[in-house]
Amino acid sequence: MSRVHLVNPSTKSFGVAVITPRWLYVLAAATGSRWGDPQIVDETLEPLDLETISSGDVVGIGIHTGNALRGYEIGNQIRARGAWVVFGGIHATLFPDEATSLGGAHAVVRGDGDVIWPQVVADCFAAKPRPVYDGGRIAGEQFVSARWDLLPDRRYMWASVQTLRGCPKHCSFCSVWRTDGQEPRQRSVDRVVREVVELRRRGFRFIALADDNFYPVTFADLANARRRTDPAPLRELDALRQERFDLMARLAELPDDMVFYTQITMEAAEDPAFLDAMKRARILGALVGVESVTNEGLKDVYKGFNLAGDELVARLRAFRRHGIHVLGSFIFGLNSDTKDTFDATVALAERADLTFAQFVLLTPFPGTVDFDKWAADENRRGTTVDGVPITQHWLIPESRRPRLYAAHPTMSLEEIRVGTQRAWDRFYSWRQVWARSRVVESVRARIAFVLISKLYRQMYANTGIATDSARVQRSTRWARWIGHACRRLFLGDPMPDLTLPGEALEPAINEG
Numbered sequence: 339m340s341r342v343h344l345v346n347p348s349t350k351s352f353g354v355a356v357i358t359p360r361w362l363y364v365l366a367a368a369t370g371s372r373w374g375d376p377q378i379v380d381e382t383l384e385p386l387d388l389e390t391i392s393s394g395d396v397v398g399i400g401i402h403t404g405n406a407l408r409g410y411e412i413g414n415q416i417r418a419r420g421a422w423v424v425f426g427g428i429h430a431t432l433f434p435d436e437a438t439s440l441g442g443a444h445a446v447v448r449g450d451g452d453v454i455w456p457q458v459v460a461d462c463f464a465a466k467p468r469p470v471y472d473g474g475r476i477a478g479e480q481f482v483s484a485r486w487d488l489l490p491d492r493r494y495m496w497a498s499v500q501t502l503r504g505c506p507k508h509c510s511f512c513s514v515w516r517t518d519g520q521e522p523r524q525r526s527v528d529r530v531v532r533e534v535v536e537l538r539r540r541g542f543r544f545i546a547l548a549d550d551n552f553y554p555v556t557f558a559d560l561a562n563a564r565r566r567t568d569p570a571p572l573r574e575l576d577a578l579r580q581e582r583f584d585l586m587a588r589l590a591e592l593p594d595d596m597v598f599y600t601q602i603t604m605e606a607a608e609d610p611a612f613l614d615a616m617k618r619a620r621i622l623g624a625l626v627g628v629e630s631v632t633n634e635g636l637k638d639v640y641k642g643f644n645l646a647g648d649e650l651v652a653r654l655r656a657f658r659r660h661g662i663h664v665l666g667s668f669i670f671g672l673n674s675d676t677k678d679t680f681d682a683t684v685a686l687a688e689r690a691d692l693t694f695a696q697f698v699l700l701t702p703f704p705g706t707v708d709f710d711k712w713a714a715d716e717n718r719r720g721t722t723v724d725g726v727p728i729t730q731h732w733l734i735p736e737s738r739r740p741r742l743y744a745a746h747p748t749m750s751l752e753e754i755r756v757g758t759q760r761a762w763d764r765f766y767s768w769r770q771v772w773a774r775s776r777v778v779e780s781v782r783a784r785i786a787f788v789l790i791s792k793l794y795r796q797m798y799a800n801t802g803i804a805t806d807s808a809r810v811q812r813s814t815r816w817a818r819w820i821g822h823a824c825r826r827l828f829l830g831d832p833m834p835d836l837t838l839p840g841e842a843l844e845p846a847i848n849e850g
């Protein structure tokens with residue numbers, strides 16, 4: 339019988355991975371039971387074995403800009419085997435024609451796949467796929483719960499559950515607000531909690547709340563709504579905010595060995611009640627996009643709602659005072675950056691008590707305002723690498739891809755790359771990491787902290803920024819080794835009898 343496969347492409351396989359790629363398990367649930375259980379392949383664990391795919395099978399490949407080229411490679415190989423090839427994900431949403439011409443797609447799904455996917459599969463099995471399907475932006479109550487029963491045993495350290503999609507902001511380097519929309523689409527508290535309970539039953543203690551922005555309503559939004567004569571917007575915002583508190587109150591009732599992590603804007607530091615609720619819910623970590631430590635840098639990325647200098651330190655420290663650890667994300671290569679920016683940023687990260695930090699190179703990703711401006715430049719359109727226009731940089735083979743894409747007014751590109759590498763090296767030196775590991779108490783937790791810090795650096799810094807292939811290969815080997823060691827520290831014993839807060843034991847079901 340023909341089967342459905344779902345593939346997450348990657349050129350690097352580590353054997354274990356930090357976070358479950360949620361979309362694989364959501365689409366597995368959306369597939370339903372009519373065609374049997376889908377076969378799930380996450381290439382960050384191990385590469386796809388083409389022999390498992392037969393003529394007539396349906397293969398869904400999800401791509402973002404970073405893994406699109408690998409996705410196209412396997413799309414063509416799969417099509418040559420006579421299977422139906424369907425692309426989805428952010429990159430395919432932006433460039434459906436590219437997935438067809440370069441990836442061998444029979445069909446491309448744009449937007450959310452949750453609801454439309456079974457139709458796509460049925461059309462493929464009927465040999466009548468449409469070239470493009472528009473999944474649109476579905477409402478929060480239509481988000482499908484994942485099929486966690488299909489997870490391979492003990493390969494991931496963290497599971498992922500989504501509580502909302504969309505972000506009201508409009509940062510210039512980010513495509514989320516354009517693809518997922520600026521209107522937050524929130525899922526019901528019951529559905530989120532049900533999934534979390536199922537994951538804890540299976541032994542996951544650490545869960546990433548894979549939201550675009552966990553703090554969708556700010557004080558400024560409420561103040562603006564209060565000034566309007568129509569009371570409806572204020573009622574809506576109040577309801578959205580209250581649902582966040584309801585969710586956190588339910589999470590707080592779960593076993594106390596659980597830890598959650600999310601993404602949030604720095605504005606949440608304005609709201610002590612929200613931070614306290616996060617702490618009670620054990621949302622103990624948050625990725626905060628700091629981006630730049632100067633006002634000029636924030637203007638460069640349309641992030642005027644962030645703060646700079648001492649005020650920035652105070653805001654970031656507010657998270658720590660409430661028991662929430664911050665992974666601060668910084669961008670290097672902004673026009674306003676100077677040679678001093680790298681050290682100044684690391685110094686600020688240390689002063690602000692950040693528990694983790696990431697330093698990324700400014701990259702014009704399609705779907706963003708930055709990309710549109712960058713790609714519109716005449717000269718750039720004529721620049722090629724191995725015959726590929728630089729304005730389609732994701733199609734350049736990974737080893738030949740530039741690390742930076744635009745000349746800087748005061749620094750050479752190599753100075754920026756080396757400065758960024760130095761920032762990673764300084765922030766994640768053994769001495770600094772060991773000193774920061776004091777944030778946890780037991781020896782086991784300190785070891786876990788050190789390992790995860792080193793793993794993070796190996797996976798993201800050396801493999802993403804280094805140009806020396808020996809360094810990249812060494813990092814991949816290290817990451818595999820640390821990943822295996824870390825896994826045991828994060829997973830807990832399964833709790834098959836765990837009940838939903840306020841309910842008697844019942845089997846976990848996928849209610850969509």
Ligand code: SF4
Pocket residue numbers: 505506507508509512513514515550551603627
């Ligand atoms: S970077 Fe964060 S805050 Fe800015 S638009 Fe993207 S998701 Fe929203």
